[in-house]
Amino acid sequence: MSVYLYRFGKLAYRRKWVVLPIWLIVLVGLGALASVVSQPMEDDFTMPDLPSERATEIMDEHFPGMSAQFEFDAVTGTYVIAAPEGEQLTDPENKQAIDALIRELNGLDIVDHSAPLANPVDAAAEMGCLTPDRGGQEFTARCSGAPLNVLADQRPDTVALLDVPFTIEKWEDITQADRDVAYDVADVARDAGLQVEISGSIAMEQEAPGGTAELIGMGVAFLVMIIAFGAIIASFVPIVTAIVGLGAATAVIMIGTSVIEIPSFTTFLASMIGIALSIDYALFVVSRFKHELHSAPTPEEAAGRAVGTAGTAVVFAGMTVIIALCGLSVVGIGFLTFMGLGGALAAAFAVLVALTLMPALLGALGRFLFKPKIPFVAKHDPEDDSYVTNGQRFARFIAKAPALTLTAGVIVLGVLAIPALNLSLGLPGDESMPEDSTVRQAYELRTEGFGEGSNGVLMVAVDLSDTPEGLRERALGDLRSELESYDAMDYVVGPRMSENGDGAMFQAVPLYGPNNQVTKDLVSEARDAEERLAAEYGVAYGVTGTTAIYADIDDKLLGSIVPYMVIVASAAFLLLILVFRSILVPLTGALGFLLSMAATFGATVLIFQEGAFGLVSDPHPIVSFLPIMLIGLVFGLAMDYQVFLVTRMREEYVHGRSPRDAMMHGYHHGARVVTAAAIIMISVFSAFMLEDDIAARSMGFALAVGVFFDAFIVRMVIIPSLLTLLGRWAWWLPAWLDRILPSVDIEGEKLRQTSESEERELVGAGR
Structure with missing residues (x-):
């Protein structure tokens, strides 16, 4: 291999004014094609064969449409409303402010008006949850699912939840204008003294990272190479190859969006890998070229030797990176596969520019490459054995x-x-x-009003098709008692029956948040009980929701x-x-x-x-x-x-x-x-x-x-x-x-x- 690379290195050095225009044409061509055919990137973090999919299947069978809220690209939004300090949402002026918010929401085109929005205070009243007597199991069972924190011991009726359906089909379709409108519509309630924050995908702003980070990285890399080479012009060469390699890789990725859906994190990883490897490989080749200039009869010969020796190492170094990144596809998770392939593509271009563009640049710069020299920097060449x-x-x-x-x-x-x-x-x-x-503040308000576990409710979907009708009520009662018996469970709401009575739904609220290990262990406990209940009643069920999906x-x-x-x-x-x-x-x-x-x-x-x-x-x-x-x-x-x-x-x-x-x-x-x-x-x-x-x-x-x-x-x-x-x-x-x-x-x-x-x-x- 070293011989072939040696000969190509000499050829590229000698035919520099052919190689450089070819690279320019390739880069411009890829960029132009990408600008014409590229499509928006779509982030899909779903994974196949998760245990939580079982609950989704039961929902789809007995509660059509309910599982849509757990799809990654679903558009969801919940307004978390808090009363001013020392007041309650049931106070007349605060309730009127919520009514005004609902009227404003009813006037938005992005809100789905097929079902009327209800004031959470009115909803809690209809459930009989605003009565003076708040004790007893009957009250707790009836009002656990109320959209008002009527069960709180210290600050009752101070936080409410208002779930709002939107007409936007996918999360990727949400524009910044939509987010602004969804947030600003609550100003009428805020002006009245309420704190209103939004959770859900309607408020999430996700942009592919990059830009500033790449510029900072390149800036530091340039300073490091000045120290390594002791010359300014030589330090620019790896930067040029990094820009070309990353630009070409990014363009190919964007062209790929016209054929398949590619997540935005693909370009993030490609940026990381492309910049770093392109600079590293160029640095390796240029350093060897600098040494070979002292022993080779001509600069062309030095370029051939540098590409033949250092270039061979670059090929195998790049292959190990490509193997490691392509290997991510064996995990079987779509977004990881794309991220790995994007990084591998960037690594491949890093190798390619180091072997082809680099010797041509060395030839183009010629005797100016290692000038002007920086005094007292890289004074001694590490390739020179006469210096220690x-x-x-x-x-x-x-x-x-x-x-x-x-x-x-x-x-x-x-x-x-x-x-x-x-x-x-x-x-x-x-x-x-x-x-x-606003998303984080909504989380904090919800935690304060309903407990941390309310941010990651477990949805337990029950299939009663194989359960005799005479045992169904008893089976559901047994399942609820089982769920309530867990130490990490706060409370359980339901069951909610399907229209034909063959399905049921529970909402199980943990004590802790979705990412807490105790909550994830709770998911396993809930699933482990199915074997006993299936043997006794013929019940089948699944557990889903944010917490369950995270655990899976x-x-x-x-x-x-x-x-x-x-x-x-x-x-x-x-x-x-x-x-x-x-x-x-x-x-x-x-x-x-x-x-x-x-x-x-x-x-x-x-x-x-x-x-x-x-x-x-x-x-x-x-x-x-x-x-x-x-x-x-x-x-x-x-x-x-x-x-x-x-x-x-x-x-x-x-x-x-x-x-x-x-x-x-x-x-x-x-x-x-x-x-x-x-x-x-x-x-x-x-x-x-x-x-x-x-x-x-x-x-x-x-x-x-x-x-x-x-x-x-x-x-x-x-x-x-x-x-x-x-x-x-x-x-x-x-x-x-x-x-x-x-x-x-x-x-x-x-x-x-x-x-x-x-x-x-x-x-x-x-x-």
Whole structure:
């Protein structure tokens, strides 16, 4: 492979004014096509085969239309109304303010007027819930489902709920004007002194993260490359390749929206991966080119050698990332599949621009590439063995005390991993919205008036088709008693019977919110009781609602982690055996990744879940899909650094150095590039912590610390220590396997022979 890349690198360098226009035409063409055919992205986070789907099926059979409220793209809205301090909503002036709000709502085109809206105070009165006597089980059973908090002990009648149906078909169809109208219509009640907030999809503002984060990441990357290259113009080259690679990948994704529905988070992940990898791979190639300029007879030859050696490593590094990201499709969850494929596409373009556009840019810039030089920055070339760099000093320290550095690295990561034992997963809900948002304030008001569990009511759909009519009332009573007996259950409303009597519905309100683990355990308890009730009465039922769906998604994602890791790690392991021609090097690389992952989970739990150091003002459970996304992304990036650093060590070993000396010289040559690449990655990912979206912030943080732990502790401390301790065994490969494995020549031995042969031919021709 190195020979083919070497020849293409020389060709692209020589034919730069052909390659550069081709890339320009491709980029402009893809962008133009995307602008014409692209369709709006549609976020669909539904998952197949969730246990909660059983309740949905029963609803559809006995209560047609009821399950629509649990569809991801359903348009829902609930006005949460609170009385002024010291007053009640039953006070005449406050009730009149609610009536005025309803009149305003009845005048909106976006509101469905097929069923009249009722004042929650009037609804509570019709249920007999405003009587002076509020004691007794009969009152509680009758008024548990009232839209007014008549059961509250301290502040009764102070909070009400007004569910409003909308005519907008899908969440994606909601415009900002619709959100503004839905919020502003309550100004008439607010002017009267009431606090009115909105929950539901009508008030949710979701924008794909990006923009500012990418610019910040690129800015930091530029500064890092100035330090790495010691020159300004060379530092622009990776930025150019990143823009081209990301632009092309994004355009292809947008073109894809004309054929299939693609979630908006696809471009978010592609941005993360595209910028970071394009810059990293370009940095790797340019650094090698800078070194080859000192030994190659011509700049064209230097470009060919750089693409042949560093480019080969880039190909295999990119392949590990692509494998890890494409592997997300094995989970069987649509949005994860698209996010993975989008990131893999960005990684593929990052490799492509590094191998094709990069040598053409090197040729176009020519002698101006490493000018003007920055004084006192990157004074010594790490490829120059006549100078002792900080990387070489640290490598010598590792070589002197490998057991000490190995132990220290493992202990540090082990300690950081301890908080991961308390990992709690959840999906971003109303409680994770910004504190000044109407959705978050609605959540707080609802919690104050009806209890936290009212934000995640369990819907229990019962199928009585196989239950004898004489046993149905008794069966429903038994089921209700079972639900009420759980410690984590607040109260149960119902049953509500279907028209033919073959179906029933309960609303079960937990004590705690949807993302609380106690509530998720409650869902499992409720489902476990079905076997007994089915045997005794022939009852079948399902549990759905926000809480149940969250719990099901958590279980599915957690259950997917092990098979995903086995498939991806196995594929990458085989690939790395081919690269390093060793069993232990890929194995130690994979084990090191497990350490960095454990530490990353621990740090993320510590900051985002437990709120340590006050860095997050509003701690919440970790986003459910973050662990599997994190594993996929960081695994790919970890193998990048493994390839970048250890291939230089193998190159030195193959060329005759002892294992210890090979480690030190390879470290000396590769440390600056890996350090710069890791800092760039960390900068790009950290910039996403500036986003408002909690998923983007937590993912940006987790990716940043994951890269930090893996690059600086695992790849630059633990792996060199292990290679020193293992000695020649590190590069052992069974003879039978060595015979059947194809030679990819990542150390460039065949390339050297080809280069020397071509040089001799040129000399002969000159004579």
